[in-house]
Amino acid sequence: MAKTSPAQFVRQVRQEMAKVTWPTRKETAVTTVTVLVMVFVAAIFFFLVDQVLAFGVRQILGLGG
Structure with a gap:
């Protein structure tokens, strides 16, 4: 693998940054x-699903009160 000098690396980074669409x-x-x-x-x-599953488990195990 060919080594790249720091100056070459900086030039390449600048070229790639110019391609970025912000x-x-x-x-x-x-x-x-x-988001x-x-x-x-x-x-x-997920809160509703958790509540439904918890209710089902309580009913199955007889912990429904």
Whole structure:
């Protein structure tokens, strides 16, 4: 494997960074809100599934009270 000099490495990094397409502020905000909403939805879903399963286990084991 050929060794790359530090200067060559920096040039290559700059070339690759020039190819990067950075998201706009609006795209970042929309993506962030979307992720937060999906996390909330997933948390509610798993909470409900956990409650249903816990209820079922309590009924099966006779711990329903």
